[in-house]
Amino acid sequence: MKDNRAESGGRRLGNSEFGSEDLVDVFLRAKEEEQLQFPIDDNNIKAVLFDMFTAGTDTSASTIDWTLVELLRHPRVMAKVQAEVRQAMKENNGENSNMKYLKLVIKETLRLHPPAPMLPRACIDEHVIDGYTIPAGSMVMVNIWAMQRDPMYWKDPERFEPERFETEDLSFLGSDLKYMPFGVGRRICPGTTFGLAAVESPLAQLLYHFDWNLPEGVRAEDLDMIENIGNTASRIQNLFVVATPYE
Ligand code: HEM
Structure with missing residues (x-):
């Protein structure tokens, strides 16, 4: 492996100075330099890489899939977002730019x-909630699916209406606990920015280049909206669509 310190005259390099290093290079260097408070070995590296693949691929892929399904069920939103994407990409020579409605x-x-x-959390101290005692050490599952559809916090919660976020200024950082698709606190998703880019960019391309329709005889209202049980709540049915090139 390249010795970055030799090139920099023994000085520790900053993040932007490592050039072509990829994630595995960084881990191997950290292992060899033995400068971390908690030394890492090959097993730790394998575990983190496994985590990156499991946490980082299905999540983004399933978000793209769900977005297309919702757009097919809501032609008004599909037309509006495609108009925005097509105009923005034409103005910027095919580059993604700030597409507010797509966001x-x-x-x-x-x-x-x-x-x-479902976000798992360990309860550090004993708490009583609504008369139920939660003993210290219990694992508590926080059901964000239910919270993000709770009529106590959301108007018409079952309705797909992107415009609600024009007035509800909610960030992805869990600043308001009624909305936390990336979790919250010290275990919040470290891949938030990457994950959003991995959803937004392919979606912009798909929406720009193709018009999307369901196969003949399939009605949008009949699409099964049931989730898989597993690591990622993807849609249980595969989505079959007819793509017509736009230009
Ligand atoms: C749309 C995309 C994504 C969504 C919705 C998402 C959502 C989440 C959620 C809800 C958690 C649990 C957070 C908590 O317990 O508070 C999490 C954890 C995690 N995510 Fe993501 N994620 C996405 C993409 C990614 C990507 C692209 C990566 C990495 C390349 C990634 C890496 C991780 C890792 C390593 C954890 C575990 C963090 C920990 O336990 O400390 N995620 N993600």
């Missing part, structure tokens, strides 16, 4: 279809 569409998709709907 709202993704936000609303993540409200109704959070890929990780």
